[in-house]
Amino acid sequence: MADAVDTLPTQQLDPFKGVKKVPLEEYFTSGHRTCQGCESALVMKLMVKAAGPRTIVLGSTGCMYVANTTYYSTSWVVPWMHTQLGSSGSAGLGTAAALKALMRKGKMKEEPINVIAFCGDGGGADMGLSAISATLTHPQYNVLILLYDNESYANTDIQLSGSTPWGAHTTFSPPGKVKRIMHTRWKKNVAGMLAAGHPESRYIGTVCASYAVEMMNRVRKALTIGGPTFIHSLDPCPKGWDYDPMLSHELGELAVNCGIWPLYDVEDHRLRLYGRTKQIVEKRTKRQPVRDFLIRQGRFAHLTADDIDYFQAKIDEMWDKWLLPGVLPIWKDIAQDTPPAT
Amino acid sequence: MAKVIEKAQQEKEALISGSEAIAVACKLADVDVITAYPIRPYDTVMQYVAKLVANGELDCEYIVAESEHSQFEIVKHASAVGARVFCGSSGVGWMYAFEALTVTPALRIPMVAMVGNRALDDPGAFGVEHNDALAVRDLGWQLVWVDSAQEALDTALIAYRVAEDRRVFLPCAIACDGAFLTHSQSMVKIPPQEWVNAFLPPYNRGDLQLHPDNPITVAPQVNEDWLMELRKHNDEAMNRSRDVVIPEAYRDFERIFNRSYGNPFFEEYQTADADVVLVGMGTLSMPVKVAIRQMRKEGKKVGFVRLRWFRPFPAEQLAKTLSRFGAIGVIDRDFSFGAPYVSGVVATEIRAALYPVDKRPPLLDFISGLGGREVTVPDVRRMSDMLFAARAGTPQPLTTWVGVRE
Numbered sequence: 001m002a003d004a005v006d007t008l009p010t011q012q013l014d015p016f017k018g019v020k021k022v023p024l025e026e027y028f029t030s031g032h033r034t035c036q037g038c039e040s041a042l043v044m045k046l047m048v049k050a051a052g053p054r055t056i057v058l059g060s061t062g063c064m065y066v067a068n069t070t071y072y073s074t075s076w077v078v079p080w081m082h083t084q085l086g087s088s089g090s091a092g093l094g095t096a097a098a099l100k101a102l103m104r105k106g107k108m109k110e111e112p113i114n115v116i117a118f119c120g121d122g123g124g125a126d127m128g129l130s131a132i133s134a135t136l137t138h139p140q141y142n143v144l145i146l147l148y149d150n151e152s153y154a155n156t157d158i159q160l161s162g163s164t165p166w167g168a169h170t171t172f173s174p175p176g177k178v179k180r181i182m183h184t185r186w187k188k189n190v191a192g193m194l195a196a197g198h199p200e201s202r203y204i205g206t207v208c209a210s211y212a213v214e215m216m217n218r219v220r221k222a223l224t225i226g227g228p229t230f231i232h233s234l235d236p237c238p239k240g241w242d243y244d245p246m247l248s249h250e251l252g253e254l255a256v257n258c259g260i261w262p263l264y265d266v267e268d269h270r271l272r273l274y275g276r277t278k279q280i281v282e283k284r285t286k287r288q289p290v291r292d293f294l295i296r297q298g299r300f301a302h303l304t305a306d307d308i309d310y311f312q313a314k315i316d317e318m319w320d321k322w323l324l325p326g327v328l329p330i331w332k333d334i335a336q337d338t339p340p341a342t
Numbered sequence: 343m344a345k346v347i348e349k350a351q352q353e354k355e356a357l358i359s360g361s362e363a364i365a366v367a368c369k370l371a372d373v374d375v376i377t378a379y380p381i382r383p384y385d386t387v388m389q390y391v392a393k394l395v396a397n398g399e400l401d402c403e404y405i406v407a408e409s410e411h412s413q414f415e416i417v418k419h420a421s422a423v424g425a426r427v428f429c430g431s432s433g434v435g436w437m438y439a440f441e442a443l444t445v446t447p448a449l450r451i452p453m454v455a456m457v458g459n460r461a462l463d464d465p466g467a468f469g470v471e472h473n474d475a476l477a478v479r480d481l482g483w484q485l486v487w488v489d490s491a492q493e494a495l496d497t498a499l500i501a502y503r504v505a506e507d508r509r510v511f512l513p514c515a516i517a518c519d520g521a522f523l524t525h526s527q528s529m530v531k532i533p534p535q536e537w538v539n540a541f542l543p544p545y546n547r548g549d550l551q552l553h554p555d556n557p558i559t560v561a562p563q564v565n566e567d568w569l570m571e572l573r574k575h576n577d578e579a580m581n582r583s584r585d586v587v588i589p590e591a592y593r594d595f596e597r598i599f600n601r602s603y604g605n606p607f608f609e610e611y612q613t614a615d616a617d618v619v620l621v622g623m624g625t626l627s628m629p630v631k632v633a634i635r636q637m638r639k640e641g642k643k644v645g646f647v648r649l650r651w652f653r654p655f656p657a658e659q660l661a662k663t664l665s666r667f668g669a670i671g672v673i674d675r676d677f678s679f680g681a682p683y684v685s686g687v688v689a690t691e692i693r694a695a696l697y698p699v700d701k702r703p704p705l706l707d708f709i710s711g712l713g714g715r716e717v718t719v720p721d722v723r724r725m726s727d728m729l730f731a732a733r734a735g736t737p738q739p740l741t742t743w744v745g746v747r748e
Contacts, residue, residue, distance in 0.1 A: 053554060066563055069559055070563050070565075076559050078554065078557050079552045079556065080558075081560035082561035086411065087411070087412070090411075090412040090415035091419045092419075093405065094417060094423075095420065095423055095552070097405060097425075098374065098375055098403070098419070098421070098425035100403055101403045101425055102423070102425055104401070105401060107374070107544070113554060131409070131411075131415070133408070134407065134412060138405070
């Protein structure tokens with residue numbers, strides 16, 4: 001059965017050993033029009049810096065399309081192509097499949113070429129989820145899907161997505177005179193869901209660009225392992241989250257330190273927490289109250305003390321009750337639950 | 343002559359359906375990436391493709407997608423990297439892919455797709471209607487309707503040649519009537535590989551290829567600054583397809599394969615001396631031709647024009663041809679609710695094509711054969727009678743539903 005999965009070799013991208021070892025070359029450069037303090041633009045820059053020049057990038061509709069490419073200028077040094085909002089999975093798959101077919105048939109010089117398809121939370125957690133899921137079931141194609149999650153449809157004026165946190169003020173969920181909380185859904189757990197459902201994917205991880213070297217090394221790891229892989233990045237967004245742009249880096253750290261954004265890898269089916277998340281779980285550092293994260297953002301300004309307590313309780317649940325804390329929302333004590341009355 | 347006979351001996355014959363004929367064309371065209379998703383009736387083509395791949399007869403990446411939208415997006419991106427691609431759908435499946443269908447011609451992607459024409463839901467019906475394929479008529483897709491399995495195979499090869507011509511670089515959909523063509527077998531001549539190689543050059547995306555050696559940015563935001571110019575490029579490409587590339591491809595096809603389709607854009611049947619003419623697309627040509635033969639025995643001179651290429655639309659040629667007759671009857675296997683004179687799509691287009699012509703015969707539209715209902719010989723006779731009445735000056739309704747329960 002060894003011939004069942006026929007894969008192409010990947011580039012060997014060893015981890016950067018510290019920030020001073022990161023190359024100076026940029027493949028996402030000037031010419032874009034992203035907001036001041038945009039963490040997603042930083043994610044693009046780090047992502048492609050980690051991948052290197054022999055890379056094709058596909059970008060689905062969203063901020064990182066509209067703000068980054070304006071005809072007659074482009075911030076992309078590597079080949080880049082737009083794809084539709086729900087198509088990051090398909091774009092990566094089609095590109096990887098074409099490379100594989102053309103190289104096998106002698107129509108293109110053989111070499112490992114990285115394929116990265118990115119999407120925002122609208123394109124990943126909402127519309128494109130089906131195509132991403134499908135792509136993660138194709139072991140023979142080397143494609144990394146990177147979801148840059150700024151927690152709203154930020155390019156179209158900050159509308160809530162399936163990845164917007166509970167209670168957040170967006171233009172589709174404004175606090176009003178009768179309803180204070182218009183957005184009553186809890187944020188989707190995309191990386192956990194994809195890890196749980198895609199046994200053929202050899203790498204699924206979460207990152208935060210506040211920890212830039214760790215983030216780049218996870219991109220390098222995913223590309224080196226090959227096959228279909230997925231990285232979910234939480235990107236503070238000054239416009240959507242409503243805070244001073246100088247706080248972007250700090251808010252990323254706070255999301256991790258408050259336990260809202262767990263950092264983990266699932267590499268070859270083995271879960272490994274890393275960074276501050278690991279320290280929290282190992283009780284080497286204390287989880288900060290979510291209040292510290294929430295009160296710095298205008299999108300949560302209408303939350304009452306009770307609302308913040310509720311938010312805290314939900315985050316506590318993630319860590320105290322989930323079978324895989326912060327990763328898999330199935331409760332540990334499910335076996336001990338009282339059986340339903342007959 | 344000796345060369346012709348030698349050629350004929352090299353051709354194999356096989357009893358295959360329209361769908362299988364297109365799968366064979368994919369093999370002959372050495373397609374690189376194919377995506378499948380099930381919906382009747384087009385999906386038979388992918389069943390044949392899957393067998394070819396499984397048996398090692400076709401070397402391609404064969405991907406079963408999770409929706410039609412993904413199906414078309416995957417091959418769109420594969421084509422951007424330089425792969426020859428094939429895709430297809432039917433009915434609401436084609437509509438599910440509509441966003442992808444929209445961007446494909448806009449990106450100048452020479453995809454070839456098969457549409458197994460099927461009625462749109464709801465309520466469900468498997469049978470043929472042309473509204474699915476016609477829905478993309480404004481977007482830059484080339485649309486060609488075929489009538490037989492042989493024509494399906496030949497046209498698929500021609501479609502690759504035309505779509506991938508750098509002067510065109512627009513996708514092409516081959517429309518095959520669901521069941522009547524997709525599932526009906528007939529004897530098909532399968533050309534040898536050498537002829538196909540002589541006819542169809544490799545796909546070369548040139549400086550538009552997405553590759554690290556050619557680090558371009560594809561489809562950046564252009565807004566009002568440039569979109570109009572880009573639309574104009576596509577318009578010019580479609581016109582070049584009609585005026586130059588399609589005629590060239592058919593001429594070369596005839597030379598290499600020794601099989602002629604005459605006028606590439608439409609087939610004329612018994613039109614030389616006809617008093618009135620019927621026009622239609624696809625497999626309804628069978629009952630129409632049978633009825634014409636019957637009526638001719640009774641002295642009623644009816645002709646038939648079967649339109650192949652709906653996009654690019656051969657307006658001038660068709661208008662010139664049709665203006666010869668005493669009356670024109672268009673059979674629309676489609677609907678366009680609220681359209682001018684409540685006509686179907688084809689009749690509305692032909693009326694528009696005739697407008698600049700000096701001699702404009704009466705034009706009647708017949709909506710018929712929807713949802714796979716047969717267009718029968720008596721239906722065709724009734725249409726013809728109305729045409730003769732119109733020719734004689736008796737006013738007739740501009741649009742009539744034929745073969746519908748009252």
